[in-house]
Amino acid sequence: MPAPLQLTADVLTLKLKHPFKIARHSYEEVRTVRVVLRDADGLEGLGEATPQTFYGETVATALAALNFYSDYLPETAFDLEEAERQLERVLTGNNSVRAAISTALHDLVGKRLGVPLYxxxxxxxxxxxxxxxxxxxxxxxxxxxxxxxxxxxxxxxxxxxxxxxxxxxxxxxxxxxxxxxxxxxxxxxxxxxxxxxxxxxxxxxxxxxxxxxxxxxxxxxxxxxxxxxxxxxxxxxxxxxxxxxxxxxxxxxxxxxxxxxxxxxxxxxxxxxxxxxxxxxxxxxxxxxxxxxxxxxxxxxxxxxxxxxxxxxxxxxxxxxxxxxxxxxxxxxxxxxxxxxx
Ligand SMILES: [Mg+2]
The missing domain is CATH 3.20.20.120 (Enolase-like C-terminal domain)
Structure with missing residues (x-):
């Protein structure tokens, strides 16, 4: 059986040029979670989760969700439909995390085929x-x-x-x-x-x-x-x-x-x-x-x-x-x- 994709994740702390205010709140820096999916040949797909408390996510829930998902990684990025169905089942509610993995899978498919996503x-x-x-x-x-x-x-x-x-x-x-x-x-x-x-x-x-x-x-x-x-x-x-x-x-x-x-x-x-x-x-x-x-x-x-x-x-x-x-x-x-x- 081929080895599943490997997932690594780390937190990025990003400074803003100016403090940013919207109707709900204000902030000077943001923290996002970088996701890397690596296939058996060492090719890497990149993704980023930007958790929003408004939608029930934080950096901590994102990291926990990614850790949980590591047991469900697909063997290949190519069956995107099934991979995303699996994501929905396993990571219900963790939308920014699913977005990061979806992005990394698409990046990997594009890199494998040598074409940009568009x-x-x-x-x-x-x-x-x-x-x-x-x-x-x-x-x-x-x-x-x-x-x-x-x-x-x-x-x-x-x-x-x-x-x-x-x-x-x-x-x-x-x-x-x-x-x-x-x-x-x-x-x-x-x-x-x-x-x-x-x-x-x-x-x-x-x-x-x-x-x-x-x-x-x-x-x-x-x-x-x-x-x-x-x-x-x-x-x-x-x-x-x-x-x-x-x-x-x-x-x-x-x-x-x-x-x-x-x-x-x-x-x-x-x-x-x-x-x-x-x-x-x-x-x-x-x-x-x-x-x-x-x-x-x-x-x-x-x-x-x-x-x-x-x-x-x-x-x-x-x-x-x-x-x-x-x-x-x-x-x-x-x-x-x-x-x-x-
Ligand atoms: Mg808006």
Whole structure:
């Protein structure tokens, strides 16, 4: 019987360029878990778990889950369908860990075949959209500084959802009066607040509203959508493909992130299901290295909105993979993920 793949995992501590605030919390560094799957020939597949307490995971649960999974490692990376089914059974709920293993398996398959993932999926890397750059919640002065630093990015995404939304939007428009601007309230508003805020979003030329409400209030999202003249996108309310049908008619689109979806194959299924319902598709990320950013970058030729700036927020990303020079996402051409150590 051939030997199963070997798994190793270690914790990465990543410093941010600036402390990052969203509606729920604030942080200066993040810890992620790097996963390496090695086959019998010594070829390595890379993955990264970015556990989110919001989705019930921590670095400690991620390490424990990886340790537990080491008894269930497949013999080869090639049967991705069965490997991911097994992952779902063995690591239910550990979504970021499953995403890391899914990524490492796909990286290994691409490396074995000598093709980048986007080619494995039959996609044209030239069709990758522009990526937004995210401005976290901050004081007006610091927001202006961050917007100046983000001069090369033509599209900004701004975190709102606390009590200073107008102040934040005013500060941004002082420095970037004409840039495309999208907002993400990260569950920070009520239906009433969101509907009251819609004229303010119009006043500042905001083009997309992401997750205004708590994730369970699907009908509330529908009510906001009836009042809104800009697309409403579900992020926290949409984890996996089966979350999409209840969102039909309630939002205009969904935001896919591997750390919550837990699988590259599931992400591709979500795109197909959203498209079948004429919904927009966005792909987002956590604050994480180029390993975790580059995996979804490979399927961005299939999506409308890209928000893959997580590694760009880091002070020193240990990896090089997908880049967003001048806002344009570039998918690397190397086999698998095409990611290498910096
Ligand atoms: Mg979001």
């Amino acid at each position: 080619k494995l999926w039959g996609l044209d890397a030239g069709k990758a959209p522009m990526s937004t750059f995210t401005i976290g919640i901050d004081t007006p002065e610091r927001i202006k500084m961050k917007v100046r630093e983000a001069a090369q990015y033509p599209v900004l995404k701004v975190k709102v959802g606390r009590d200073n939304d107008r102040e934040i939007l005013t500060a941004i428009r002082e420095v970037a009066p004409t840039k495309e601007l999208r907002v993400d309230a990260n569950c920070g508003w009520t239906v009433k607040q969101a509907i009251r805020n819609l004229p303010m979003l119009a006043e500042f030329g905001v083009t997309v509203l992401e997750q205004p409400l708590v994730r369970t209030d699907i009908d509330g999202l529908g009510e906001i959508r009836r009042h809104a003249s800009i697309p409403v996108i579900a992020d926290e309310s949409c984890i996996v493909a089966s979350d999409i049908p209840p969102l039909v008619g309630k939002v205009d689109g969904i935001n896919i992130k591997l750390a919550k979806t837990g699988s590259l194959r599931e992400a591709i299924r979500m795109i197909a299901i959203a498209r079948a319902h004429h919904m927009m598709v966005m792909v987002g990320c956590m604050v994480e290295t180029s390993i975790a950013i580059t995996a979804p970058a490979h399927f961005t030729p299939l999506v409308d909105i890209v928000d893959l700036d997580g590694a760009a927020l880091l002070a020193d990303d240990p990896y090089v993979g997908a880049t967003i020079d001048g806002g344009q996402l570039k998918i690397p051409d190397g086999p698998g993920l095409g990611v290498r150590a910096r």
